[in-house]
Amino acid sequence: MSKIETGLLYTKDDEWIKVDGEEATVGISDHAQDALSDIVYLELPDVGDTFAMGEAFGVVESVKAAADLNMPVSGEVTAVNEDLIDTPELVNSDPYGAAWMVKIKISNPAELDDLMDADAYAKYEEERD
């Protein structure tokens, strides 16, 4: 069973977002890294780039597949986890911790209402499998 961390919000595309006031941290869920298998490559945006809710902000590629990383809510990138460029395998080993991908400044907090909490995401995962 994949791990679901409480206190985060989740998208249907398996990104997570941890909100801290106007700021937030974004990554992908344990289920996502497991489904992708061994991750070998990441493409991340630059600080200052802005994205709309659901827009692709990067790419994650595993041994066998490539997938877009989609922004959970609209915002401007304030920090990028450059460590992941050289050690993409961190996404497999620590998806909720060391493998955070970007930090953003949220531009429309109301969009957070459309995301799932841990319980809702657990149910969503169960129904999907």
Place this chain on the structure above:
Amino acid sequence: MAKALKRTNLHDWHIEHGGRMVPFAGWDMPVQYPTGPIEEHRATREAAGLFDIDHMGQMVVRGPDAEAFVNWLVTYDVRQMALFDAHYSLMCYPDGGIVDDVFVYKLPDSDGGEQPYFFIAINADNRKKDVIWAQAQAVGFDVTVADISDETYMLAFQGPKAPEILERLTQVNLRDVPRFTAVSDTIFDDVQVLFGRTGYTGEDGFELYFPAEHALKVWEGILAEGEADGVKAIGLAARDSLRFEPCMPLYGHEIAADISPIEARLSFAVGFGKKFIGRDALLKIKLERSSRVLVGFEMIDRGVPRHGYSIAQNGEEVGFVTTGMFAPTSKRYLGMAYLPRALAKIGTEIDIIVRDKVRKAVVVKRPFYIPAYRR
């Protein structure tokens, strides 16, 4: 309704051990086990890996004309093979395109007859096509061509520790069996196995052929014997990365019906000193120089090249990627591709179109990994 996927005799074992099953060539096969393809790749390079490759097919050619027929059917000159030799070869169409790549074994007739017979390992995806092709070419030869895939099980046991582990289970000294030859012996008391010192990983090791009803006994027995040595079961994803690094071709990628062995740089498996199907076309391609050729490349810009991506130079499409990936052993982003001969020189810069973006790469030397038995 979609046709049901075929299952090997180890299907239940794969599921019980966390194998992630995917459709491959009409079979439901494990693409990986829980530790993942990169760890499986490393285990095979450093210890040994066991592969369920029973989706692959086998056919046998018997009869007074067996040698003459096989020599007509495949590109390699099988007359120079001794009994128990095994050699990589190709079956070609008259235009030089590739029907399949195969491994040919020349074996003594178990019925005590004087004629050798030929055992030919073929690809899963091409099994029916290959057998029909071979049978159709057999007109005029006194031979029988039989598909023995169903009753024959095939495993590969590959890696530096594979020979010594396997030798603990056999009567014969397997480590004395030369590369590209085979030996027949019993294992686990009563299972008669043909051991070919062959494989498709760039490592030392064996491919095993034996009666299909013993699949689980042999599989579990080898895993148990090698457990302390770090032996793992290996899925299709690592099988692909292991064959990719030494630049071994895969049908549907580097070789196909519209690609010749000359373009694929497989001339070592073509014997022009004999007649065979496709010879004239291949000789013409060889003498007039093929317009395109298989190359290796490495990414300069960041990006993962993948099968089917276009290659451009100065904005014009010039070729395509046959296989590309993150190579686990050398930790580089590498690929194989068809390019015009003029662009095939090592050091030539090319553009790989990665998800609609232009990414620079450079032609580099093949193979990316020198097979253990050539070092």
